[in-house]
Amino acid sequence: xxxxxxxxxxxxxxxxxxLFAGIRAARNNRANGHAKRQLMGNLAPDxxxxxxxxxxxxxxxxxGKAVLLNFWATYCGPCKIEMPWFVELQKEYGPQGFQIVGxxxxxxxxxDIAKFAREMGVNYPILIGNESVxxxxxxxxxxxxxxxxxxxxxxIAREFGxxxxxxxxxxxxxxxxxGKAVPAQK
Amino acid sequence: MRMLLTSALxxxxxxxxxxxxLGPQGPAVKMAPAPVVTAVQGKSATVPLSFRVASGxxxxxxxxxxxFLIPTVLKIEAxxxxxxxxxxxxxxxxxxxxxxxxxxxNVYTGDFKVxxxxxxxxxxxxxxxxxxxxxxxQACDNAxxxxxxxxxxxxxxxxxxxxxxxxxNPAQSPHVHR
Numbered sequence: 001x002x003x004x005x006x007x008x009x010x011x012x013x014x015x016x017x018x019l020f021a022g023i024r025a026a027r028n029n030r031a032n033g034h035a036k037r038q039l040m041g042n043l044a045p046d047x048x049x050x051x052x053x054x055x056x057x058x059x060x061x062x063x064g065k066a067v068l069l070n071f072w073a074t075y076c077g078p079c080k081i082e083m084p085w086f087v088e089l090q091k092e093y094g095p096q097g098f099q100i101v102g103x104x105x106x107x108x109x110x111x112d113i114a115k116f117a118r119e120m121g122v123n124y125p126i127l128i129g130n131e132s133v134x135x136x137x138x139x140x141x142x143x144x145x146x147x148x149x150x151x152x153x154x155x156i157a158r159e160f161g162x163x164x165x166x167x168x169x170x171x172x173x174x175x176x177x178x179g180k181a182v183p184a185q186k
Numbered sequence: 187m188r189m190l191l192t193s194a195l196x197x198x199x200x201x202x203x204x205x206x207x208l209g210p211q212g213p214a215v216k217m218a219p220a221p222v223v224t225a226v227q228g229k230s231a232t233v234p235l236s237f238r239v240a241s242g243x244x245x246x247x248x249x250x251x252x253x254f255l256i257p258t259v260l261k262i263e264a265x266x267x268x269x270x271x272x273x274x275x276x277x278x279x280x281x282x283x284x285x286x287x288x289x290x291x292n293v294y295t296g297d298f299k300v301x302x303x304x305x306x307x308x309x310x311x312x313x314x315x316x317x318x319x320x321x322x323x324q325a326c327d328n329a330x331x332x333x334x335x336x337x338x339x340x341x342x343x344x345x346x347x348x349x350x351x352x353x354x355n356p357a358q359s360p361h362v363h364r
Binding site: 075078105106108116141143160162 | 255285324326330334
């Protein structure tokens with residue numbers, strides 16, 4: 001039986017494409033896609049972590065505010081670029097009910113993390129992160145990773161790696177516009 | 187012909203989308219198979235270990251410029267038969283990256299070689315011995331960094347017998363017969 005080379009090529013192409021699609025799907029399940037499918041649009045996983053000032057901060061206590069949750073590390077160069085932006089954005093949007101929370105995901109000592117944060121002039125709480133909190137957000141395998149929560153605590157956006165400042169502004173505005181604001185306590 | 191073009195396009199797009207995902211997840215550093223170095227009992231020999239940083243990534247050198255950066259370090263497991271000597275790291279390259287154009291980081295990119303000095307004990311039997319180690323590194327690309335990783339590696343050292351000591355006949359003292 002004579003085989004048409006065109007048909008053989010087409011079959012080979014489909015097999016190769018399925019193989020690549022399979023690899024892609026497997027990777028997505030392992031990393032970012034997992035977070036996207038499981039988390040986006042739902043309430044953010046709650047956690048309580050120690051902050052650099054010694055107090056604990058519980059994420060759900062920020063309900064009523066739009067939250068930018070930034071996973072970072074002292075060894076991460078791109079994270080250093082974002083931090084001055086975050087300082088400005090906290091000043092600019094804080095009065096509207098916006099709160100940035102940094103979660104340090106490195107092995108450095110608390111003293112080193114505090115020193116780093118001081119040098120960067122950070123004006124928002126920095127929490128000492130751990131693996132399980134990272135896992136609850138789908139695994140933080142890329143730094144920086146930033147999540148945006150609306151005022152109801154729902155995850156509405158995420159950014160992997162260094163993004164432009166305007167990206168953050170767009171996501172912050174979106175977060176501020178969604179969910180129910182809680183009146184400031186007197 | 188149209189079918190051929192369609193399938194080629196389909197194949198290419200699938201390949202391209204798969205390539206997009208390969209970055210952050212895979213290990214950024216691999217080691218080439220190490221050559222088997224022969225060391226004579228009691229004598230030192232150098233083992234060259236060749237590593238390759240994947241294209242688009244960089245890792246900190248052994249002496250990064252900031253205290254906050256994680257240096258690349260080879261940690262060798264202790265052995266009972268071979269004394270592990272000095273580990274020599276190459277000098278890194280001073281490079282700037284898009285995320286910090288004004289800052290120079292001392293990094294390894296592409297291929298780099300680490301040299302390990304080994305010295306078998308005099309008493310060790312000749313033969314092939316395996317040495318295990320771990321390369322700790324922390325990789326970044328132009329827009330993101332990845333948590334520190336440990337790359338387990340191993341290399342073989344072939345220990346050869348030391349040649350028998352050359353015994354010279356002592357000079358004959360003059361023996362005078364009277």
